[in-house]
Amino acid sequence: MKPIYIQGVEKRFGERLVLDAIDLTIAPGEFVCIVGPSGCGKSTLLNVVAGLEFASAGRVLVDDQPVKGPGPDRTVMFQEATLFPWLTVLENVCFPLSLAGVSAEDARARAMGMLRLVHLSRFASSRPHELSGGMRQRVALARALVGRPGVLLMDEPFAALDAQTRDAMHIEVQRLWLEFKPTVLFVTHNVREAVELGDRVAILETLPGRLKEVIEVRLPRPRDPNDRDVNILSARVNRALKDEIDKVMALERDPDKTGPGIPPRGAGGHI
Amino acid sequence: MALFLKRVAFIAALIALWDLFVRFGEIPTYVFPAPLEVGKNLWTNLVSGSLPLAILVSMKRLFIGYGLSVLAGVPLGIALGRIPALSWSVGTLIVGLQALPSICWLPLALLWFGLSENAILFVVLLGALMSIVTATEDAIRTVPPNTLRAARMMGARGHVLYFRVLLPAAFPGILTGLKLGWIFAWRALMAGELLFVAGGIGQYLHTGRELNDMAQVLAAMVSIIALGLAFDRLILGRIEQQVRARWGLDRS
Numbered sequence: 001m002k003p004i005y006i007q008g009v010e011k012r013f014g015e016r017l018v019l020d021a022i023d024l025t026i027a028p029g030e031f032v033c034i035v036g037p038s039g040c041g042k043s044t045l046l047n048v049v050a051g052l053e054f055a056s057a058g059r060v061l062v063d064d065q066p067v068k069g070p071g072p073d074r075t076v077m078f079q080e081a082t083l084f085p086w087l088t089v090l091e092n093v094c095f096p097l098s099l100a101g102v103s104a105e106d107a108r109a110r111a112m113g114m115l116r117l118v119h120l121s122r123f124a125s126s127r128p129h130e131l132s133g134g135m136r137q138r139v140a141l142a143r144a145l146v147g148r149p150g151v152l153l154m155d156e157p158f159a160a161l162d163a164q165t166r167d168a169m170h171i172e173v174q175r176l177w178l179e180f181k182p183t184v185l186f187v188t189h190n191v192r193e194a195v196e197l198g199d200r201v202a203i204l205e206t207l208p209g210r211l212k213e214v215i216e217v218r219l220p221r222p223r224d225p226n227d228r229d230v231n232i233l234s235a236r237v238n239r240a241l242k243d244e245i246d247k248v249m250a251l252e253r254d255p256d257k258t259g260p261g262i263p264p265r266g267a268g269g270h271i
Numbered sequence: 272m273a274l275f276l277k278r279v280a281f282i283a284a285l286i287a288l289w290d291l292f293v294r295f296g297e298i299p300t301y302v303f304p305a306p307l308e309v310g311k312n313l314w315t316n317l318v319s320g321s322l323p324l325a326i327l328v329s330m331k332r333l334f335i336g337y338g339l340s341v342l343a344g345v346p347l348g349i350a351l352g353r354i355p356a357l358s359w360s361v362g363t364l365i366v367g368l369q370a371l372p373s374i375c376w377l378p379l380a381l382l383w384f385g386l387s388e389n390a391i392l393f394v395v396l397l398g399a400l401m402s403i404v405t406a407t408e409d410a411i412r413t414v415p416p417n418t419l420r421a422a423r424m425m426g427a428r429g430h431v432l433y434f435r436v437l438l439p440a441a442f443p444g445i446l447t448g449l450k451l452g453w454i455f456a457w458r459a460l461m462a463g464e465l466l467f468v469a470g471g472i473g474q475y476l477h478t479g480r481e482l483n484d485m486a487q488v489l490a491a492m493v494s495i496i497a498l499g500l501a502f503d504r505l506i507l508g509r510i511e512q513q514v515r516a517r518w519g520l521d522r523s
Contacts, residue, residue: 052420072426082421085518086439096425129519147425 001029001181002073002150004049008058011044017208018044021058024202024211028150029181033194035237036204037248042187045209046155049185050076062151072096074151075144079159081136083128089139090115090124096147114142117179118172134165138172145180152182156189167225170196174222191241195233196223203237206244207251213240304486312490322475322494329460329471330498332388336395337456344400344452345445348407349433352441358408365404373398373455374462381467391463398459399452406448410441443511443518450507457499472498 004026011019018041026032034042047053049060051069060067062074075096083092093111098104115121118138120131128136137157144152158166174197177184188194194201198217205212215237219229286306292298293305300308316322351357351365373394380390414437422436438445464473472491479487515521 050420050424052423070420070423072424074424076421076424078417078421080415080417082415082417084418084436084439085520086442099426099431127517127519143425 001183002063003028003061004151004183004185005061006045006049006058007061009045009048009055009060010057011041011048011053011209012056019048019055020208020210022209022211024214026183026185028183031177031184031186031197031199032202033186033188033198033200034202034204035188035191035194035241036209037206037241037245038189039248040204040206040244041209042204043155045204046076046153046185046187049151050074050153052076072100072147073149074153075147075149076153076155077137077140077144077157079156081128081133081140083136083139083143085128088125088127089120089131092128092139093143093146096143100147111142111146114146115139117176118142132165134161134169137161137169141173141176145176145182148180149182152177152184154184154186156187158193159188159190166193170225171222173197178221191237192225192230192234195230195237196225201233201237203240204244206247212244215240301483301485304489308486309489309493312484312486313493316475316487316490322490325470325472325475326494326498329464329473332391332395332471333456333460336392336460337399337453339392340396340399340403340452340456341449343396344403344448345407348404348445348448349411349437349441351404351408352411362408365401368397369401369405372462373459374466377463377466386467386469388469391460391467391469394463395456395459399456402455403448403452406451407441407445410444410448411437413444414440443514443520446507446511446514450503450511453502453507454499457495461495 004024006022006024006026009019009022010017022045024032034045036042044053048055049062049067051067051071051074067074083089084095087095090108090111093114094104094107097107097110102110112121112124115124118141120135120138120142123131123135128139131139140157158169161169170193186194186197191201195217201215201217203212203215204210215233217233219227219233223230290306293300293303313322347361351362376394376397377390380393384390384393418440419432419436422432427436460471461473461476464471465477472495475494476488476491479485479491
C-alpha cells in the first residue's frame with residue numbers, strides 16, 4: 001500500500017480546461033471513489049495517476065515518487081476486462097508476473113492462488129471468451145492484484161455488468177481489498193456503488209472538473225447496498241451531484257453555450 | 272466428412288453437367304472440349320512430367336515472391352499502424368497502388384531486371400504486398416486501446432509490448448491479409464507467366480492457346496483452381512480457423 005498525492009493537477013485538451021487544480025491525498029490502503037457526471041474528467045484524472053496521460057500542470061506522487069508513466073506499481077481495471085484472448089485464464093494472470101521476471105513455476109503457483117481467491121481455479125485453462133462478463137472481471141481483478149501492487153486504479157470496472165453480478169463483484173472487491181489492502185482509486189458514475197465501496201467519496205464538478213466535496217463514509221464493512229445509512233449518504237451525494245448533472249443537461253439542450261453562465265433548467269423563454 | 276462428400280458430389284455433378292452440355296449442345300470440340308479430353312490432357316502432361324515441372328516452377332516463384340512480400344509487408348504494416356506520419360504519407364501511396372494490378376509493373380520490371388526470374392518475382396511481390404500492408408496496418412490500429420494500456424500498466428514496453436501483446440492481438444487481422452495476399456500473389460504470377468513466357472503453369476496455358484488446344488487451356492485452368500483451392504483449404508484456411516477459434520472470434 002502506498003499513498004497517492006494529487007497536487008494541483010490541471011489538464012487541458014487544446015483550449016478546453018478539463019481538470020482544474022485538483023488536490024487530493026489518498027492515504028495508504030484507503031479506498032477512495034470519485035463520482036461525477038459524464039464528461040467531468042474523472043477518467044482523465046485516473047489516467048493521469050496511472051501515467052497513461054500527463055497533467056498540463058501540477059503533479060501526482062505515488063509513495064513520494066512522481067508519476068512519469070505507466071508502471072506495474074499501479075495496476076488498472078477498465079470497464080472491459082482487457083484479458084488477452086490468445087492466452088488461457090491462468091496465463092493471463094501469470095502475465096504481469098512473467099514481465100516482472102518471476103520464474104514460470106512461481107508465477108503459475110501464485111496465479112493459481114489468486115484464481116482460487118476469486119473462485120475461478122476450475123477455469124484456469126479456459127479461454128477468456130468462454131467466461132461470462134462477471135467471471136472475466138474477476139480474472140481481471142486477479143491479474144490486477146497478483147503482483148501485489150501498492151495502488152489499484154479502477155475505471156468504472158463494473159458498469160457493463162448486470163445488477164446481480166455487480167452486487168456480487170462489490171462483495172468480492174471489498175473482500176480482496178481487505179485482504180491485500182492496496183490503495184484504491186475507483187471511478188464510477190454510480191453513486192450507491194461509490195458509497196458502498198469507498199472510505200471517502202470525492203465529488204467532481206464539471207466544466208471544468210473541480211473537486212466539489214469529499215464525503216467520508218464511516219460505515220462498517222462489508223456494507224449492504226440496501227442498508228439505510230448507505231441510502232442516506234447516497235442521497236446526500238446525489239444532491240451534491242444534481243447541480244452538475246443539470247449543467248450537463250442544459251449543455252446538451254443548447255450545445256452552443258459553454259462553461260459557466262448556463263441558465264438553470266426551465267429559466268428563460270428560448271426554445 | 273459429410274461436408275467433404277457433399278463437396279465432391281457437387282463437383283462431380285458440375286462435371287456431368289458440363290459433359291452433357293458439350294455432348295448434346297453440338298458444340299465443336301475446338302470451341303469447348305468435353306471434360307474427358309481435358310482429363311486426358313491433364314493425365315498425359317502429368318505422366319510426361321511437364322505439368323509437375325510447370326507446377327514446381329510456379330510454386331517456387333510463388334513461395335519466394337510471396338515470402339518476400341510477407342517479410343516486407345508485415346513490418347511495413349506495423350510501422351504504418353503505429354506511426355501517424357507514415358500513415359498519411361506512405362499509407363496513402365499504398366492505397367493508391369492497391370488499385371493498380373501488379374502486372375502493370377511488368378514492363379518496368381523487365382527493363383530493370385531484364386528477362387530474368389527477378390522480374391517476375393518483383394511482380395509477385397508487389398501483387399501481394401499492398402493487401403498484406405493494408406490488412407496489417409488495419410489490424411494493428413484496431414487493437415483495443417485499453418488492451419495496450421493494460422499491458423503498459425503491467426510493465427510491457429518496447430519489444431515485449433510488440434511481440435507479446437500488439438502482434439498477438441493483431442494476429443487474426445494480419446492472417447486475413449496474408450490470405451488475401453496469397454490470392455493476389457497467385458494472380459500476379461499467372462498474369463506474369465502468360466505474358467513473360469518462361470516455364471510455369473502460365474506457360475502451359477499459353478502453349479495451349481498457341482496450339483489452339485482448348486483442352487490444354489482448360490486443363491491449365493483446372494490445375495490453377497485446384498492448387499489455389501488446396502492451399503486455401505489445407506493450409507491458410509485451416510490456420511485461420513484455428514486462430515479464430517482460439518481467439519474466440521467465431522462466437523459473436
